[in-house]
Amino acid sequence: MMQRLRVAVETPQYAGLARALDYACPHHLPAGTLVRVPLGQRNIPGIVWAGAPDQEAAEARPLASLKPVAEVMQALPPLPPVWCDLVDFTARYYQRAVGEVALSVLPPELRKLDNAGLDKRLRLLAKRSGWAMPEPEGSLPPRRKSAKVQSSRPGPAEPAPPPPLPTLQPEQAQVLATLADAFEQAQPPCHLLHGVTGSGKTEVYLRAAQHALDLGRQALVLVPEINLTPQLEARFAERFPGRRLVSLHSGLTPAQRLANWLTAHLGHADLVLGTRLAVFCPLPRLGLIVVDEEHDPSYKQQDGARYSARDLAVYRAWLEKVPVVLGSATPSLESWQHAQTGRYKLLTMAQRVGQGELPKVRIVDMNLQPQPAPGQPAAPLSEPLLTAVRARVERGEQSLLFLNRRGFAPVLSCTACGWKSGCPHCSAWRVFHKLDRTLRCHHCSFTERVPKACPDCGNLDIQPVGRGTERLEEQVAELLQGLERPGGGAVRVARIDADTTRLKGALEQQLAAVHDGSVDVLIGTQMVTKGHDFRRVTLVAAVNPDSALFTADFRAPERLFATLMQAAGRAGRDAAAAASSEMWIQTWSPTHPLFTALRQHDFARFAASQLQEREMAALPPFSHLALLRCEARDAAVAEGFLRQARDMAQALLTEQAADGQVTFYAPVPPHVAKVAGLERRQMLIEASTRPGLQRLLAAWMPQLPALRGQHKGLARWAMDVDPLSI
DNA sequence: AGCACGCCGACT
DNA sequence: GTCGGCGTGCTC
Numbered sequence: 001m002m003q004r005l006r007v008a009v010e011t012p013q014y015a016g017l018a019r020a021l022d023y024a025c026p027h028h029l030p031a032g033t034l035v036r037v038p039l040g041q042r043n044i045p046g047i048v049w050a051g052a053p054d055q056e057a058a059e060a061r062p063l064a065s066l067k068p069v070a071e072v073m074q075a076l077p078p079l080p081p082v083w084c085d086l087v088d089f090t091a092r093y094y095q096r097a098v099g100e101v102a103l104s105v106l107p108p109e110l111r112k113l114d115n116a117g118l119d120k121r122l123r124l125l126a127k128r129s130g131w132a133m134p135e136p137e138g139s140l141p142p143r144r145k146s147a148k149v150q151s152s153r154p155g156p157a158e159p160a161p162p163p164p165l166p167t168l169q170p171e172q173a174q175v176l177a178t179l180a181d182a183f184e185q186a187q188p189p190c191h192l193l194h195g196v197t198g199s200g201k202t203e204v205y206l207r208a209a210q211h212a213l214d215l216g217r218q219a220l221v222l223v224p225e226i227n228l229t230p231q232l233e234a235r236f237a238e239r240f241p242g243r244r245l246v247s248l249h250s251g252l253t254p255a256q257r258l259a260n261w262l263t264a265h266l267g268h269a270d271l272v273l274g275t276r277l278a279v280f281c282p283l284p285r286l287g288l289i290v291v292d293e294e295h296d297p298s299y300k301q302q303d304g305a306r307y308s309a310r311d312l313a314v315y316r317a318w319l320e321k322v323p324v325v326l327g328s329a330t331p332s333l334e335s336w337q338h339a340q341t342g343r344y345k346l347l348t349m350a351q352r353v354g355q356g357e358l359p360k361v362r363i364v365d366m367n368l369q370p371q372p373a374p375g376q377p378a379a380p381l382s383e384p385l386l387t388a389v390r391a392r393v394e395r396g397e398q399s400l401l402f403l404n405r406r407g408f409a410p411v412l413s414c415t416a417c418g419w420k421s422g423c424p425h426c427s428a429w430r431v432f433h434k435l436d437r438t439l440r441c442h443h444c445s446f447t448e449r450v451p452k453a454c455p456d457c458g459n460l461d462i463q464p465v466g467r468g469t470e471r472l473e474e475q476v477a478e479l480l481q482g483l484e485r486p487g488g489g490a491v492r493v494a495r496i497d498a499d500t501t502r503l504k505g506a507l508e509q510q511l512a513a514v515h516d517g518s519v520d521v522l523i524g525t526q527m528v529t530k531g532h533d534f535r536r537v538t539l540v541a542a543v544n545p546d547s548a549l550f551t552a553d554f555r556a557p558e559r560l561f562a563t564l565m566q567a568a569g570r571a572g573r574d575a576a577a578a579a580s581s582e583m584w585i586q587t588w589s590p591t592h593p594l595f596t597a598l599r600q601h602d603f604a605r606f607a608a609s610q611l612q613e614r615e616m617a618a619l620p621p622f623s624h625l626a627l628l629r630c631e632a633r634d635a636a637v638a639e640g641f642l643r644q645a646r647d648m649a650q651a652l653l654t655e656q657a658a659d660g661q662v663t664f665y666a667p668v669p670p671h672v673a674k675v676a677g678l679e680r681r682q683m684l685i686e687a688s689t690r691p692g693l694q695r696l697l698a699a700w701m702p703q704l705p706a707l708r709g710q711h712k713g714l715a716r717w718a719m720d721v722d723p724l725s726i
Numbered sequence: 727a728g729c730a731c732g733c734c735g736a737c738t
Numbered sequence: 739g740t741c742g743g744c745g746t747g748c749t750c
Contacts, residue, residue, distance in 0.1 A: 017748095037750085040729060067750065
């Protein structure tokens, strides 16, 4: 007897196919079962979805008209119900098709395999990892035999005996006591761990993970960037020899990613460490979630389903009734506000381990520096900063110069006619990269050789305008020329950014060079400010942080504060040198409150002033935003679509009972209005309450596909709920 | 998104 | 006379 089965398949939201589709199946399949189903002419993967099909759908499509499920992937245990709940919530909250979310968070390799192929992979993995294949009758996987199993494997030698645990600071002990309580609670609260750099947050994560493992549970640890996984992985591996630890991020090969995911899903992994996509990793024994550097914007997915992995981690922890720890030295204002109102439990660690001091912050007022002669480029480093860097070099200490702009110069310009190196496909300048003499668009990757003469007037004198890391490296090397290092020999200047680390292993290699002291001055973008422990760095300088102060983005100050605090944290990691370490900031706005707060390392004060501004302006976390974005060949089409969509929403609002205020703003071009030949427009929606916003979106979004036909040439649209930048 | 169907220009 | 351009429309 055929049955009706709901299956989530990858269908885009804007095609009007957001819900699970109906298929016929000869027998019942549990929700979460991976299947292959026909859709149009294709055979695609899908996941059996729970819930009864709605009445109308059942009447519109009688059972006999449904296509049958093509294949059931019995080799894979069904995804757990809480996993389906998490995906369901994500799709609903972020306004995406449920199948799109479900399938996009599975390892890509899993989608390609058929049942036989999957079975083969599972057997191979089981054999290699030394665990028994689960019984076909869906029985629980056998409990791990920890060290015993591992040591019987060929390859790595006996795990080293666990190292002695470091003594806990009183603050750490207190935090851990609170967390220990949370493990006992039926519905543990969300914890915000506010710990200054060097206060030993990682030790807290390790001990909390230990607690979860002791209870026979799994721990999930999220980090913002792939770059940060290896070092954290090393610390966890060292602390938990004999435990199975897997990482999950997009840098793994497809086969590795599948193997690690399967290890976690089958319950064989004790610790899962990964980037934002790991928040969806199925874990049958989940006991703890840690979100490190919770303020980091990388947690927000920026394409496809635009989810916040941090927010989903909090939701998942609530669903699965496990403790969650959000850790940061500079929490996001959203989390901070939740901690202030008591919705999150605030845990504070204000002391640095080993009584190390935070670096002294020195502000250089650029208005007081001698100006360059007319026509001459400004010096990259002010005289006092240059002197300080020189002194470090002479003492054999390292300096880190932070400039958040890669390339040689952000734009090239003709001195005669004023031509600038614009991108023909985007409304952005193409960046001059000197090494390979190219002009590169950082938005669409369009790359050309630098022209010999001005394309407009033929003038041979084309000048770089502004400064990126490539140019800074060149200029600093010049400024430090002839300086004597203690060991003798020339000053060594190195640069780490997306361009110098493109090759696999390049970042590790360059970091190693910094660690072993074969670099005196390191120049880098944001990349070097995150997480790395540079023991010999005693001076960090933000060369040009001002641009972030004056952008229209209301979150710019919050982000700059976090970035500078994080950069400051790179200095004086070695307690002995901490007293003499400094954070330098070159700015044209030395009296800006952001810098005042930074000088005092006073996050709470900065957060309070920012929150006050946000409240006055009715911005998050005091309001809730959504951004409807769309792209079209023609800007007028994009704007027309947004306006019509707005009219629809306003009509809906007059029908709905009021649930707070909702304000619609006019469609505007985003910061970069044209990318790869498509015009972008966006419309901001501001709601006074989250439920009010969610209710509107739920009613509104399903109506948008109907507008499609009326706007010829409309490429695509998408809703960004809780957008990070507007 | 895929993938078809569909109706107009340069090739064997 | 066919191959193929991408415009429009559908997928349980």
